[in-house]
Amino acid sequence: MTWARKTNETDIELDFALHGTGNYNIQTPIPFFTHMLEQFAKHGRFNLTLSVTGDDPHHIIEDVGILLGQAFSESLTDKTGIERFADSLIPMDETLIQIAVDISGRSYLGYEVNYPTAITSGFETEWARDFWMAFLQNAKLTLHIRSLSGFNTHHMLEAVFKGTAITLRRALKITGTDLPTTKGVL
Numbered sequence: 001m002t003w004a005r006k007t008n009e010t011d012i013e014l015d016f017a018l019h020g021t022g023n024y025n026i027q028t029p030i031p032f033f034t035h036m037l038e039q040f041a042k043h044g045r046f047n048l049t050l051s052v053t054g055d056d057p058h059h060i061i062e063d064v065g066i067l068l069g070q071a072f073s074e075s076l077t078d079k080t081g082i083e084r085f086a087d088s089l090i091p092m093d094e095t096l097i098q099i100a101v102d103i104s105g106r107s108y109l110g111y112e113v114n115y116p117t118a119i120t121s122g123f124e125t126e127w128a129r130d131f132w133m134a135f136l137q138n139a140k141l142t143l144h145i146r147s148l149s150g151f152n153t154h155h156m157l158e159a160v161f162k163g164t165a166i167t168l169r170r171a172l173k174i175t176g177t178d179l180p181t182t183k184g185v186l
């Protein structure tokens with residue numbers, strides 16, 4: 001399915017499949033962000049074609065997060081049988097990142113990632129938090145991300161993006177036959 005978002009600040013076109021094979025074609029003006037979205041698509045096994053232009057890196061990253069979150073939510077209209085909860089411990093060399101997800105229908109971000117530098121490869125570390133906040137507010141899920149160790153900012157950011165994708169994929173897995181909630185609504 002396709003989604004689009006056009007404002008005075010950004011212009012985004014997105015083709016997204018929740019249950020894909022990890023195929024991607026991502027074009028953004030921010031090379032490190034492109035690298036992170038490629039990790040997200042590959043390790044989430046999402047299909048993701050994205051092109052974005054915009055006036056400012058923060059606007060671009062936040063608006064891509066909003067649209068991807070919408071695509072995630074609108075692709076998951078039927079939650080019957082999903083695992084719902086998942087967690088992961090993701091290493092990348094010296095880096096170790098812990099991630100937990102609840103596809104809860106509610107939005108919450110716990111984010112304690114201690115990057116050693118504020119910027120790497122032209123990417124400001126605070127933009128990663130902006131992205132995940134925008135994503136989960138629209139995807140309506142609970143996400144906790146923590147760094148247990150790491151001294152390379154590139155590795156830490158990459159493990160956050162890979163790990164969140166992996167954890168979402170695990171939470172989306174069909175392991176049952178009914179809605180995983182006693183409320184009757186998820």
Ligand SMILES: [Mn+2]
Nearest residue numbers: 035154155158
């Ligand atoms: Mn890398």
